[in-house]
Amino acid sequence: MVIFRRLLGEVLRTQRMRQGRTLRQLSADAQVSLGYISEIERGQKEASSELLASICAALDVPLSEILGEVSDAVALEEAALDIASTPLAIRSTARPSGSGASSGGVVAAA
Numbered sequence: 240m241v242i243f244r245r246l247l248g249e250v251l252r253t254q255r256m257r258q259g260r261t262l263r264q265l266s267a268d269a270q271v272s273l274g275y276i277s278e279i280e281r282g283q284k285e286a287s288s289e290l291l292a293s294i295c296a297a298l299d300v301p302l303s304e305i306l307g308e309v310s311d312a313v314a315l316e317e318a319a320l321d322i323a324s325t326p327l328a329i330r331s332t333a334r335p336s337g338s339g340a341s342s343g344g345v346v347a348a349a
Contacts, residue, residue, distance in 0.1 A: 245282030246312040247291075250305055252280040254298050269297035 255265050262280075266273040271293060278284035279294075286294070295302045 241282070242316060243309065243313060244285055246316070247286065247305075247309050248280040248282040250308045250312065251294060251298075254300055254305065255280075258298065260298075265294070265297055269293045 255262070262273050262277055265271075266276050269276065271290060275284060275290075276294065279286045279290075291305075292302055295305055
């Protein structure tokens with residue numbers, strides 16, 4: 240799933256940068272090649288569970304925290320895709336059906 244790979248990389252990069260660390264520093268601490276970590280951060284490579292655990296340990300961040308952030312980001316993207324795929328007429332002017340009487344209000348689609 241490309242979206243997961245991209246978002247995982249973004250979360251890892253954000254975490255590394257919050258700590259003010261370089262790829263070189265993370266690479267040395269995680270004992271993973273600098274190039275490979277760079278590819279993971281850019282969403283170009285899939286991180287194995289062992290590699291991800293090593294990176295999380297080097298960042299001193301629980302794997303569950305990283306995966307939770309990725310899960311939240313995936314949910315936001317899915318919601319955005321759902322909204323984008325909903326026809327504009329339904330999103331902007333959905334009206335209740337029934338007796339034909341108009342309440343005058345606009346109902347937003349969930």
